Amino acid sequence: MTLTIHDVAQRTGLTTYTLRYYAKEGLLDFVTRSSNKLGTRLFKESDLEFIYLIKCLKNAGLSIKEIKTFVDWTMAGDSTIAERRDMFQKRRTALQQQMADLQATLDVVNYKYWYYQVAEDAGTCAVHDGMPDAEIPEKFRQVKHRLSALDGIKDA
Known part of the structure; x- marks a missing residue:
């Protein structure tokens, strides 16, 4: 069973425009094309897994050029296993750092939410002046x- 570009768009959450752009950039060279003049792409169910991987790599911050390199390595076969593994290691490290940075940001946002909730309940931000650490929830003390x-800065 073959799928149209519209079927693939619907199933992957990508637009047909994005899929055509990916094809133009060489990311979908593995997709079979019809023999008619138009050379319509004939997507197979098995192509969806690779398209999901491309979508994941894009969401992970890889550029189209980097994804194209990955696709080329994959098409080259087992001789590029080490390069692909190294690419995923580097991306994993970068994502772990981004997640740590986002967690630190979320910690500040949660602290400030608590700060202003307490201030609103008391009717003043001054409620925090001289508040002993014991009255601050433990999860917010370090922040x-x-x-x-x-x-x-007392109140940013």
Whole structure:
């Protein structure tokens, strides 16, 4: 059973425009084409897995050029296993750092949410002046101290 580009778009969440762009950039060279004048792409179910992988690599921050290199390595076969593994190792390290950075940001946002909830309940931000650490939820203490160390900013 073959799938149309519209079927693939619907199943992958990518637009037909994006799929055509990926094809133009050489990311879908593995897809069979019809023998008619138009050379219509004839997607197979098995092509979807690779398209999902391309989508994942794009979401992971790889450029089209980097994804094209990966596709080329994959098409080259087993001789490029080490290069593909190294590419995933580098991307994994970069994503782990991004996740750590996002977690630190979320910690600050959660702390400030708590800060302003307490201030709203008390009717003033002054409620935090001189508040002992014991009254600050443990999960926010480190964030508060990190923020306080940044310039002695009381309420940013």
